[in-house]
Amino acid sequence: MEFTVELNRVTKKFGDVVAADNVSLQIGRGEFFSLLGPSGCGKTTTLRLIAGFEEPTEGEIFINNENVRDKRPYERDVNTVFQSYALFPHLTVAGNIAFGLERKKTPRHEMGRLIEEALDLVRLKGMGDRYPRQLSGGQQQRVALARALVLKPEVLLLDEPLGALDLKLRKEMQLELKSLQEKVGITFIYVTHDQEEALTMSDRIAVMERGRLEQVGTPEEIYEFPKTRFVADFIGVSNFFSGQVIRAEGETLLVRTDGNLDVTLPLDHGFTEGQRVQFSIRPEKFSVGPQGKGRDGENELVGEIANRIYLGGSIHYVIALSAEEKVTVFLKNERTAGQQPSFSVGERVTVSWHRDDSVILGD
Amino acid sequence: MERIGLRIRLLKFFNRHPHTKAFGILLPCMFWIGVFFLLPLVFMATYSFLERALYGGVQLIFTWENYTRFVDPLYLKILLRSFRISFLTTVILLIIGYPMAYRIAMADKRWRNILLFLVVLPFWTSDLIRTYAWMLILRDTGLLNFLLQYLHVIKKPLTLLYTEGAILLGLAYVYLPFMVLPLYASIEKLDRSLLEAAEDLGATPFWRFLKVTVPLTKSGILAGSLLVFIPSVGAFIVPDLLGGAKAMMIGNLVQLQFGPSRNWPFGSAASFILMTIVLLAVFTYLRFAGGKEAMEEAR
Numbered sequence: 001m002e003f004t005v006e007l008n009r010v011t012k013k014f015g016d017v018v019a020a021d022n023v024s025l026q027i028g029r030g031e032f033f034s035l036l037g038p039s040g041c042g043k044t045t046t047l048r049l050i051a052g053f054e055e056p057t058e059g060e061i062f063i064n065n066e067n068v069r070d071k072r073p074y075e076r077d078v079n080t081v082f083q084s085y086a087l088f089p090h091l092t093v094a095g096n097i098a099f100g101l102e103r104k105k106t107p108r109h110e111m112g113r114l115i116e117e118a119l120d121l122v123r124l125k126g127m128g129d130r131y132p133r134q135l136s137g138g139q140q141q142r143v144a145l146a147r148a149l150v151l152k153p154e155v156l157l158l159d160e161p162l163g164a165l166d167l168k169l170r171k172e173m174q175l176e177l178k179s180l181q182e183k184v185g186i187t188f189i190y191v192t193h194d195q196e197e198a199l200t201m202s203d204r205i206a207v208m209e210r211g212r213l214e215q216v217g218t219p220e221e222i223y224e225f226p227k228t229r230f231v232a233d234f235i236g237v238s239n240f241f242s243g244q245v246i247r248a249e250g251e252t253l254l255v256r257t258d259g260n261l262d263v264t265l266p267l268d269h270g271f272t273e274g275q276r277v278q279f280s281i282r283p284e285k286f287s288v289g290p291q292g293k294g295r296d297g298e299n300e301l302v303g304e305i306a307n308r309i310y311l312g313g314s315i316h317y318v319i320a321l322s323a324e325e326k327v328t329v330f331l332k333n334e335r336t337a338g339q340q341p342s343f344s345v346g347e348r349v350t351v352s353w354h355r356d357d358s359v360i361l362g363d
Numbered sequence: 364m365e366r367i368g369l370r371i372r373l374l375k376f377f378n379r380h381p382h383t384k385a386f387g388i389l390l391p392c393m394f395w396i397g398v399f400f401l402l403p404l405v406f407m408a409t410y411s412f413l414e415r416a417l418y419g420g421v422q423l424i425f426t427w428e429n430y431t432r433f434v435d436p437l438y439l440k441i442l443l444r445s446f447r448i449s450f451l452t453t454v455i456l457l458i459i460g461y462p463m464a465y466r467i468a469m470a471d472k473r474w475r476n477i478l479l480f481l482v483v484l485p486f487w488t489s490d491l492i493r494t495y496a497w498m499l500i501l502r503d504t505g506l507l508n509f510l511l512q513y514l515h516v517i518k519k520p521l522t523l524l525y526t527e528g529a530i531l532l533g534l535a536y537v538y539l540p541f542m543v544l545p546l547y548a549s550i551e552k553l554d555r556s557l558l559e560a561a562e563d564l565g566a567t568p569f570w571r572f573l574k575v576t577v578p579l580t581k582s583g584i585l586a587g588s589l590l591v592f593i594p595s596v597g598a599f600i601v602p603d604l605l606g607g608a609k610a611m612m613i614g615n616l617v618q619l620q621f622g623p624s625r626n627w628p629f630g631s632a633a634s635f636i637l638m639t640i641v642l643l644a645v646f647t648y649l650r651f652a653g654g655k656e657a658m659e660e661a662r
Contacts, residue, residue, distance in 0.1 A: 053559055073562040086560035090578045099574070100564035147564065 003065070004029045004155055004187040005050060010059035012045055012211075019045040021211035022059070027155075027189060027204075032181050034190045034198040037208035038234070043191045046208070047157050050189065052076050064154055074103075078155040079148035083163055085140045087132040093119070093143050094128035100151045118150040121180070138169050145180075155187045162197065174200050195235045199223065207231050229278060229361045238280040239327040240361075245275045252297070252355055253277070259322035263299045264355040271360075278361045283330040285357035288317065288349050300352045303327070305343050315342055319351055327351065411631035419625040429632035438616070442636070445613040446644075448527060448602075449595035452534040453588050456542040459535070460587060464546035465576075468553075482543050490537050494604045497533055498524060501605070525607035533601035541590040549583025550576075585652055589645060596641055613637050 005027040012020040020042045027033045035043035048054045050061060052073035061068050068076055079100070087096050097115045106114065119125050122142035132140055141161060148156055161177075162170045178201045181188045192198050198205050199219040207214040207222060207230070215227045226232035229240065243257035248271070252264040255277055265279055306326060307318035317329045329351065335342065343349055377384040411429050413421040433439075467478045485493060500506045501523040508520040523529060553576065561571040577584070599614030606612065613633065620630030 051563060053562075073559070074565045074567055078563075080560070080563045082556050082560060084554075084556050086554070086556040088557060088560070088575060088579075099561070099566070103565035103567075103570065151564070 002029050003027060004031075004063065005189065006062040006065075007046070007050075008060045008062070010046075010049060010056045010061060012042075012049055012054055013057045018211045020049065020056075023208075023211075023213055025206060025213070025216070027187060030185050030187055032178065032188045032190065032201055032203045034192060034202040034205045035208060036192055036195060036198040036205050036235075037214075038193055041208040042211040043193075043208050044159055045211075047080075047159055047189060047191050050155070051078055051080050051157050077153050078157055079151055079153040080157040080159065081141075081144045081148050081161045083159045083161065085132075085144040085161075087140055087143055087147070089132055091131075092128060093124065093130050093132070093135070096132070096143055097128075097147045097150050100147065104151065114150055118146040121149065121184075122146045137164055138173065141165065141173065145177075149180075149184060149186070152184075153186065155189060158188060158190045160191055160193070162192075170197070177201060199235070207234065209234075224282075225359055226280065227362055229280070232280040232359065232361060237283050237328055237330075239283065240278065240280050241325065241358075242276065242278045245271050245273055245277055247273055255279075257322075257325060259325035261301060261322055261325060263301075263358070264297070265358045265360060266356050268360050279358045280361055281327070281353060281358050283316070283328045286327065286329040286331075286351055286353045288319070288329060288331060288343065288351055290350065295352075295354065297355045298352050299355060299358075300350055302348060303351050305345050305347045305349060308343065308345055310342075317343065319349065321351065407631040407634060410628050411635055413628050415626050415628050419627065421628055426628075429628045430636070432629060433632060433636055438633075441611050441613055441616055442640070444527070444610065445596050445637075446640075448530055448534065448612065449592050449598075451531055452538065452595045453542075453592045455531065455535050456539060456591050457584070457588065460539060460542035460546055461584075464543045464550050464583075467543075468547050468550040479544075479547065482540050485536075486540060491600055491604075493537065494533055494601055497529070497536065498604055501529055501532075524605060525609055527606070527610050529605040530602050530610055530612070533605040534595050534598060537598075537601060538591045538595060541594070542587040545586035545590060546580065546583040549580040549586075553579055581652070585649065588648070593641060593645070597637060 003026045005025070007023050007025040010020055010023045011018065023042075023046060025046075035046055037043050045054060049056055050063070052068065052071060052075075055069075063076060063078060088099065091099065094115050097118050098111060101111050101114060115128060116125075119128055122145050124139060124142050124146065127135070127139070127143075132143065135143065141164075144161070158177075162173050165173060174197055177188075181201075190198075190201065199222075202219055204216060204218055205222050206216045209230050215222060215231045217225075222231060223235055226235065226238070232238040232240070241257050241259075241263075243255045243261075243263075246254040246256055246262075248254070248267060251267050253267050253271060254262065255265055256262055265277070271277055301321050303319040303321040305317055306320045309316040312333065314333055315331050317331065318326050319329055320326045331342075333342075377387075410421055412425055412427070414424040414426050414428070416422050463482075467475055467482070470478060498505070502508075503520040503522065503524070505524070507523060508517075511517045512520065557575055557579065558571060561575045562568075566574065596612075597614045597617075598612065599618045602610060602612040603615055603618075606615075617630050617633050617637070620626045620633060624630075
């Protein structure tokens, strides 16, 4: 695979604070790549390192297989869409878009055409004469996008570009950005703290925490097979258990949880008898019924419904399996005429899930 | 009881007549401007059309002569010199002041106030004294000539004092804070992400400065230039002490007329001519430099 951007053991320190800690990444051509994490996790710093606004304390960055150590931001073939948009207030929309083109010494006649094309691309036709302050937040965001895209960079860096928009507009823009990216075929590196946004748009996601990469993978990998407790917790909802390995048996690992429940996990050769183990199960992986389904590899436990939240399309339950261990379970509302009653608080039910739906977590 | 009743009636009256209320609030200010600004101006305007009395003061005889007298190569040269020196002072201060203000604005927060303090510090002594200090430095037996001779750079002392150069130096020195402070205020407000955006879009530092920093700090440039230019044109302490008789500026001329020459009508006329030209120059400048912004605002 050909990489547009490669980070090789990059560390960035601000005084004693390690903003990016030994980050290695390979981002492919035309990929929509997201850096996801809570605020202060180092995702923006990583982006700024690629843009050239910060210099790495250690490590190397390659853009198009070229070490960019000595390249200033204006010498790098990357452009940024800033969180605050950073549109030039003294220039019109067209002037903003022309700013980079002028530096590239684009001929006059061609410039007009390119600006029109860019405005068209972000659906702002006819807005070229306006000033940024005359535009709504969503429109300003599009101008910022057009201003960067018109230069046809190798990589477009986006720093929470939708953060300032309201929810409805944000959802619209997510889809629009994604289709735009597919249309222009430019590598997007997208910084966000919104897991849903990352899952919706990305080809791959890097989850960051305290300057370190927790996990890199496709949205599906990240959601279904989180490697660490942080990832499982940050993305979606997870039920966490910890316990001790009793023994390995065939395909399974027999574990007794701290709440004294015996469950089976998929076999992991890294674990031996007596060792501590942590695992998580997603709330929608459970099934609940008066009795279990008795499938092979199924865990079945009896619990009591402690809480029920009716959400229309789905119902969320909190089910107590033992004194300390409660699980959150999401069930689809499968009620049809005269059928499928839901469970009520205090009811005793059998909770079951397949052992392969348990994900063993690292630290 | 009666007093409270009066107060309430007064308040009600003001509420019914908001314009009277506004007038009441403005009254002290109008009084001040009227007595200390407009009235003297009216006196001066009147004087400028009267004939001088023999020992100062005026005679109530109308004349144009004070104005026609000014159209003399001698006076026109002084006027021209005043504008040339003020213009050069403004340009020099822009060149010195901008990088200075920029550096201060970009400095670490805890340094900023210290640096600003240092810029304003000279204000704490009278500019008369500071200008005298420059005389001691610049004169033939002064500090600078002494040092240069001591270091064998020159053999004979250079004539530094009583030149236009000395005036330029003095004015630039005295008015530096007037340039730096407004520039600092506008640079400090500059959104740093705009500078990054410019760089990100391919702008070299120079291009970025020209296309982003300067246009966005235009208000500071305009304010600083005016604050330096206007008082420079009318300055008289600096040209008097550092320029001497050879490099007289219009401020000295006016002072001379009101002082030793006892020709108040001519002094008034000179003041009015100066005021008119400065006002015209300022309006042209604002139109020319600030015009685009004003037009844009009007949209």
